[in-house]
Amino acid sequence: MMYKIIIVDDEKNIRDRLAHFFPWSEAGFEVVGIAENGVEALELIKLERPHAVLTDVLMPEMTGLELAKEIQKSYSDIKVVILSAYDDFKYAQEAIRFGVKGYLLKPLMKNDFFNVFTKLAEELREDEEAKAVDRVEELMLLDLIKGENLSQYADQWNQHTQSFRVAIFSFDRLFKEVSTFSIRQKITELAADFCNRYQVSFLFYGNSLIVLSTDSKLVSKKDLMPKIHLFIDSLRANLGDLFNNQENFVVGVGNPCTTYHEICQSYNEAVYAYSYKYFNEYETVIFYEDLAVDGDNGKQTQIQNLMLDHVNNIEHKLMESMKTGEITVVTQLVNQFFHPYRKACGLPIAEIRSSCSELIIILLFRLKEKGLSLSSIDQQHVLGRIYEIDSLKELKRWLTQMLETISFDLINKDKKDVNTYVLMAKEYVKENYQERITLEDISNRLFLHQAYFSAIFKKETGQNFIDYVNHVRVDKAVQLLRNTDYKIKVISDMVGFQSHSYFNKVFKNETGVTPVVFRRQ
Template structure:
């Protein structure tokens, strides 16, 4: 056990701390404070079981300290130590539940008697609390799993039941102190013991089984919850406790309690879709809809369709906004409010991963990881809005990575394409062939080539072939169909058409002109 001595005289504090009585009664820590203000700070750190305080002190006197302690920490035992044999102080102390009143100079035996009595009380209270917790926790574990109803029928004799679950995840994320967690837990235990409500505090979830002989209305639940959260918020020194609550429907039989429990779990997870709200009644949300296999297939098809749209937009550099496509994807997920949060996260991950894979197949290897880190980010999202932000942020980063690749590869890719055409112009060359050869998307390559050279890739091939055909026309006796085939044209008529477009005259006219000139 732990104790805190509060006195503005240092020598008195140190003397009382040195008493062997503390060790004999198994007190492991005996801390000290010079006034009420310092005492409140030390209480947060030490969490004493017993406080011994003087009355007359600067900054905050003993009576005010006792008011604060009994309000915030009603489980702490308090002893007054005063140099004034004044009945008014004793009366005020009794009013606030003080367990002992000692006069200075302190007599050790009197302190021993009072402390011994307090230790016994504390031990009995702890035993009672442990038994209460053990029995009720096991009962809730069994009942919410749908087990051992017959065993608990004698204990649960109400006509109506309703399960409430309070999730403290956000609360403890904002306030990660272990001391605070212990403080909140103790306050919950003390408050609920007084209400005689079975509860189970596991991880960050507090499960309560509300029971009554008359129907428990939504108003009844809201009233209880408001009073309960007020106590917790005062304990934690946090004015608006970020605690999310899910409340199942009213049931009239013990074997229906698991149903109310699962509804409560489903309800508080609904915050994912309504981040501004903190209390969710299943009766307001509506009946849970299980996602059937055909719905899952629909979701996968939607992910694939939108992945293709996103890949095309990112490669073609269209004006279509990445943000708009992400918004459209989330808007088209079928009845996403009726799905499990895990399903929404998984489908979003598949959607982004599909985009990553499709872009990789087009030759884009992003420096951004698309596996563990992405899944962790998606898994950690606490709302649908944050999930959309994570998705958009990832795709925007990928787009930037693509643009950097373009900048690095721009000249290289076009140069390689030109080298290939100049060497293989006599062969059949398609846009698909050259894009595959250079490991890039054909549309992306076509746009890049046009931007850098000023002409389309197909026009460039035709121009090179026509230039090569000129030499054959002027220096050889080959027929025109032989020349067109030799420079890579599959059709003689198409050769004539392209030649006239590039040179402004047909190939025969060029040869005749050359012959006339001798």
Template sequence: MKRVIIVDDEVQVRKGLHWKVDWEEEGFQIVNEAENGEEALLLMDNNQIDLVLTDVRMPVMDGIELAKKCKEYNRRMKVIILSGFSDFEYVKNSMKEGVKDYLLKPVDPEELQAVLRRMKKEMDDDRKQQLEIEKVRSLARNQLHEVQEQYLLHLVKGEWFQHHIIEDRLKQLKLHSLLQENVKAQFITVEVRDLNEDTDRAKQLQLAFQMLCKEMVENQDGVFAFYDPNYANMMQLLRLVDKSSNPSFLVKSIQHYVRSLLRLEAVIGIGDEVTGLPNFKVGYISSLLSWSQSQVGNCSQMSGEAVKKESITDFSPELERKIINAIEQSDLTQFRAELEWLLGDMNKQSVLSFSLIANRILFSLSAIVKRYSVETAETQRFIWKVQQAIWELNAQKQVIDYLSQLASIIMEKVNNTRVSDGKFIVDGVKRYIDQHYGSDITLSHLSELFYINSAYLSEIFKLQTGQNFSEYLVARRIVEAKKFLTDQHLKIIDVANLVGFSNSAYFGTVFKKRVGQTPVEYRKAIAVSDLK
């Protein structure tokens, strides 16, 4: 029902309007009456009003002034003016003040009915348009959140080359809070399990569980949620640490809502607090290791402090790079030497420190598998075997054996891609661009990443795609820019930064050349289209 207030200084006029039409049948409900505009505004503070019927001549505040105030109060509120014949021209000129229609006194029931039906149609159309606009804005926000989540996963599992590129991308994605000096963070792993072990509800409700976690952290400062496809039925939370905060309330809330809304149990692993972006990988793995200590079963559990700071063996970016180099250069001897140095008997360390380093190596191998698109049933089986062995916390030799076998398989498959006509490498480059289009990507950077001469990479890329590298990159950025431009809340400079352009002027020039409209013109065209 649309809610109505009648405003007139004559009580008989107000009562007469009640019985002139069947208000409920027309889809309206009279919720209040007022003697003048000022009284009406006070009543609106406590009621959601959709339609105002007001006399034009009233003491204290007349109908025209009330219409102005209503427009300021709620631009979607409809105002109908009631007037005598002598005020007719005056009322007509007032339409610009927010008055939607007018009726002459005495009000004819059929005319009132016709006006109400027009107003109802306008309101319904307004509501439909608003829902469409909100839908577009929601899609744009979801697009930004999706890119943010992908980059959070990259921070904890991807390869780091130049720290300033990471910082620039975090700024572009509005993740400035992660750039605080010596930022302190803690990761929390949340897994859902069935209350009844014989059902498959956890898998069926996986998407609902993800949405629940995202909604719970959406309005919490310094808390982010992301999903790692390698871990089924899990969500990962990143929580920025300050002196007054602790994860207990968040964790208990998640367990409560998972149980009450989804009828599942939440098993939670709380990782160690870490300092600085480079240590995010350590923090993430520690939450997984903490989770791995949970008991088998379907009851809610929580464990924490998986890896004590003094037990962590140093695993610098240089060491990680050596391992990656060994794989990509097909040097199995070098890989095994690095593996033995990090995980073998020569390097005495705790079981949990061993597990952390093993996970770091596994993440590096998984990144290579993804980059070269050599994901097969065999590689996935070995990745899963390594994960299972690490979680057992007492299968160190098995972990080393599985990692060695996995490395050997990856080397063979990477070699096969290199002796092809270049299609596999180009496919890998395209996937990298599709995921990192907002970063500062250069041909020399890609040549280092894929261990291939830049001139040869440029040649085979053009051969396979029909476009040179820079054309493909720009085209991809424009596609993503169009998505972000649907969000009216994002400034043009924000969109430019999100898709990898250093300044809005250059972005506007490139966009106009590719699309035929400037970003502002394109956005306005979308807005007009949405309102139709």
């Protein structure tokens, strides 16, 4: 097998020489792309997903060491080799810190080339062999949790195994917020170390880590809980703030079973247990055995009968807000709407989402009947959001914000001179410019279709929304450059830019000079 490699150097003649002069196939590699800087290389990596990257150190836009750092962060399985004209210990030391596999000097000699890349190819082969072994175990565990192909595993469980139990670590919310690949890799490494220590099997399935515990005696909650907390502590110690927020993950644990045929049942119970997080935002580890799972169909009918009363009450309050000119305080109304659901935790989550959708549909229909159609609100987008939200707490917060926005829109429906959505967006940017802000984020927050919001913002301000965000950030950066001694890269991070090179580009477009020149003036 040939391993894919990308070559990165800002000098075209060196790129061409590296790509065509050296016998890559003899070392086990195929050159699948060349790039003239680190930024271009990252785009190429997304497309080609190479096994290795050979990069120069000193390049514009992004240095080789900065590229190595980004690769280590987002593509930790890719091997990086540095090529430099400088035999500088400082560069070599930095390269080691970013996991670089080799440090070669220009001009590159064939002996040095073979020494580094034949060893690299061997390391890649060893990695694949280890993955193949892990893959066999993963396929077995996948069959067991699905209850499929069970007969072929009969000989793999000895007679002393008396108990099985499945735990699921769900990272759905975490993976919505961060780059999934590098975090998934790190979690997998920590899970492998933990599972080797306790002789349990694990599998990443979707956005969840599935752990199968086996023992010669019953796998009790008392025995399992300390191990789960040890693994959670390991995640927090190695991944910091991502796991200090208990809303970023939840653990569901199924009941113990006595035969491997019943593992799929324990798995389904674990899935049910972690879905219970929807109702209880305070629990991180939820055992199926602790849940009251017998639903009461009578509660469902009672809740449906109450819904129309809530719709009428909310509509009345919103109409009152038009007369008083004050945004209705709807928190209490929303709490009343959801109160029956808190008492009926066993009610399917789908029923809760359905009731919330019906509330929105009926409310908008009633307002439309009175000639108060809110054309700026994208109903399909709003209804879709209901099914994306993964906790009752978040759904309550969202519905409160939604109803307050409707109230705000009703109050200002006759004000043609000022677009309230634009004012709200500007205010949000000024308060949150340090955070990641996209057109999609702000459209979701205002319950508007992306294209509609983009159009009204451009019409009101004469500029694109992202240009406005960058303008605010540059203004803040100017203040920091004038009044503090922070390094420019630190200031770039402080005002919300994800890339230092992009900050330099935007700053120069806004002010006419780079941040370095501006500070010297």
